[in-house]
Structures are given as structure tokens and as C-alpha cells.
Amino acid sequence: MAEEKKYKYSIIVPTYNERLNIALIVYLIFKHLRDVDFEIIVVDDGSPDGTQEIVKQLQHLYGEDRILLRARAKKLGLGTAYIHGLKHATGDFVVIMDADLSHHPKYLPSFIKKQLETNASIVTGTRYVKGGGVHGWNLMRKLTSRGANVLAQTLLWPGVSDLTGSFRLYKKSVLEDVISSCVSKGYVFQMEMIVRATRKGYHIEEVPITFVDRVFGTSKLGGSEIVEYLKGLVYLLLTT
Amino acid sequence: MKHIVKILSLLLAVSAFWIGLLQAAIIPPGYNTWLLPIYFVVSLGCYGLLMVGLGLMQFPTCPQEALLLQHDIAEAKDFFKHKGVDVGSD
Numbered sequence: 151m152a153e154e155k156k157y158k159y160s161i162i163v164p165t166y167n168e169r170l171n172i173a174l175i176v177y178l179i180f181k182h183l184r185d186v187d188f189e190i191i192v193v194d195d196g197s198p199d200g201t202q203e204i205v206k207q208l209q210h211l212y213g214e215d216r217i218l219l220r221a222r223a224k225k226l227g228l229g230t231a232y233i234h235g236l237k238h239a240t241g242d243f244v245v246i247m248d249a250d251l252s253h254h255p256k257y258l259p260s261f262i263k264k265q266l267e268t269n270a271s272i273v274t275g276t277r278y279v280k281g282g283g284v285h286g287w288n289l290m291r292k293l294t295s296r297g298a299n300v301l302a303q304t305l306l307w308p309g310v311s312d313l314t315g316s317f318r319l320y321k322k323s324v325l326e327d328v329i330s331s332c333v334s335k336g337y338v339f340q341m342e343m344i345v346r347a348t349r350k351g352y353h354i355e356e357v358p359i360t361f362v363d364r365v366f367g368t369s370k371l372g373g374s375e376i377v378e379y380l381k382g383l384v385y386l387l388l389t390t
Numbered sequence: 391m392k393h394i395v396k397i398l399s400l401l402l403a404v405s406a407f408w409i410g411l412l413q414a415a416i417i418p419p420g421y422n423t424w425l426l427p428i429y430f431v432v433s434l435g436c437y438g439l440l441m442v443g444l445g446l447m448q449f450p451t452c453p454q455e456a457l458l459l460q461h462d463i464a465e466a467k468d469f470f471k472h473k474g475v476d477v478g479s480d
Binding site: 169170207211277278279284286296297303304305306307387 | 392393394397434441446449450451453455456462463465466467469470473477
């Protein structure tokens with residue numbers, strides 16, 4: 151029987167004021183990836199709540215080779231956080247995920263399995279298929295999400311069911327290639343990444359994930375977000 | 391090829407087809423020139439609304455996940471308490 155090649159996974163987690171959540175996420179990652187070679191790269195943007203102190207304690211507990219703290223001085227945006235994390239990643243694959251526990255580490259094995267089965271360049275989590283789901287959204291929020299999705303599908307033919315999701319696994323070289331050609335900010339950035347990847351012909355697979363939104367109650371989806379989204383769609387329509 | 395070029399080519403092809411039909415008088419005179427474009431836009435709109443409605447009805451939810459998450463959080467907090475890591479409170 152041939153030796154199975156052991157891959158290493160770099161998990162990039164951008165944080166800002168996630169003092170409690172980062173510890174929870176680290177615990178859950180270690181719990182669900184017991185036999186996997188991985189490193190967690192925390193890109194903290196100068197959190198005032200002591201996130202970095204917690205990370206240092208976690209490093210003490212789990213090892214500085216498993217948890218890398220690559221902080222920045224201030225809030226510099228998500229795209230650049232990924233680029234910064236990428237520079238320090240030594241894995242064959244890179245996982246990006248949110249730090250607020252809306253993305254549950256228990257899905258990491260299914261991402262890895264899907265990639266190994268299909269040799270996909272990108273495995274993206276989707277909330278909108280059977281087996282996936284969202285908790286914490288009211289009807290209006292679901293309507294906006296669904297409307298936005300249908301609009302994006304009709305205009306862009308993106309090849310994935312969940313465009314704005316940010317729980318993804320990339321082959322390292324693929325992430326480097328795609329991220330270098332993206333210029334948007336925020337969730338439009340996530341859309342741009344996956345659309346550009348589709349246009350470049352990369353093999354993309356999806357796995358269902360559940361998304362527990364603990365933040366939505368406190369932030370509203372206002373008119374300005376909708377305008378930003380539409381502008382993003384038009385930009386992607388014209389430039390990809 | 392850029393995506394917008396693909397879409398415009400598609401629209402161009404459909405328009406050319408329609409204009410061709412009009413010119414060749416295959417469509418009996420008296421039909422509104424704008425018939426196909428109007429039908430196209432209207433059906434696209436209806437399709438969009440249908441997809442939104444269907445998607446909304448079938449929107450997958452996972453209330454049990456919130457509960458599971460609470461368990462995971464409790465488990466993690468307990469672990470850290472025993473290891474002496476002060477994670478503070480939410």
C-alpha cells in the first residue's frame with residue numbers, strides 16, 4: 151500500500167476584539183483536527199481587549215509552532231489580513247475562517263475530506279444547501295440574502311451557491327494567485343475571490359456548513375450595505 | 391473572455407434572431423416590435439421572483455446548532471478554567 155502523503159493546513163483567523171472567541175475557536179480546532187498537521191495563524195489588528203494576551207497564553211498551552219501570532223498595529227482590513235497571514239503560512243493548504251464562531255471548526259474535517267477526494271483547488275462552505283443552514287436571521291434578513299444571491303447568480307454565473315461565505319479551504323498557490331488580483335473590501339472581497347477563481351478555471355467544490363449568527367442582532371443590514379453590494383456586483387460584472 | 395462580453399454576446403444573438411424574424415416577415419405584421427424584448431424582461435423578472443420565493447421557502451435553518459454551540463462553548467470554557475487560562479466573559 152502506498153504511503154499516504156501527509157499534508158499540512160494553515161488556518162488563518164483574522165481577529166479584532168475576539169478575546170473569548172479566539173480561545174474557543176482554538177480549543178475546537180484542536181478538538182476536531184486531532185490527527186491533522188496544522189497551524190493556526192492569528193492575524194490580530196491591535197485589539198484593545200487583550201486578544202493578543204490570550205493568544206500568547208494559548209501558545210504556551212498548545213505550542214508556538216501550532217499557534218502563530220502575526221499581529222498588525224491597527225485595523226487594516228480583511229483582504230490584507232489574509233495576505234499578511236499567507237506570508238507566514240507553511241502549509242500546503244490554507245483555510246480562512248471567521249473568529250466570531252459563526253464558522254464552526256467541526257466542519258474542517260469535511261473540507262479536508264472533500265479536497266482529498268476531488269483534488270479541488272478550492273473548497274468553499276455553503277450555507278444555502280441541504281445539510282447547511284443559518285440560525286439567527288429573521289425573515290427580512292433571509293429575504294435580503296436570498297434576493298442578493300439570486301441577483302448575483304443571474305448576473306455573474308459564479309459556479310457556487312454561497313458567494314459571500316468566508317469559510318474556505320484553498321490550495322496555497324491558488325490562494326496566492328487569486329488574492330493578488332482582488333481589490334475589493336469586506337464581503338465583496340469574498341465574492342470577488344470566488345468569482346475570479348471561477349473565471350480562472352479553478353476546480354471549486356462546496357461542502358454544507360451551518361452558520362450561527364450571533365452578531366446579527368446587534369448590527370443592521372442597512373441601505374448603505376445594499377448599495378455597496380450592488381456596486382460590488384456591477385464591478386464584478388464588468389471586470390471579471 | 392470577460393463575463394460581461396459573454397452576456398452581451400448572448401443578448402446580441404437573441405436580438406439578432408428576433409430582428410431576423412421581423413425582417414424576414416416570418417412574424418405576421420401587426421406584432422409589436424418590442425414583443426420579444428418585453429417578454430424576455432418580464433420572464434426574467436418572474437424567474438427571479440420565483441427563485442427568491444422558492445429559496446425563501448426552502449431556506450435551510452439550523453436552530454439546533456445554536457444549542458450545540460452553547461455546549462461547545464461551555465466545554466471549552468471548562469477546559470480553559472482547568473488549564474488556568476483566563477478567558478474572561480462574553
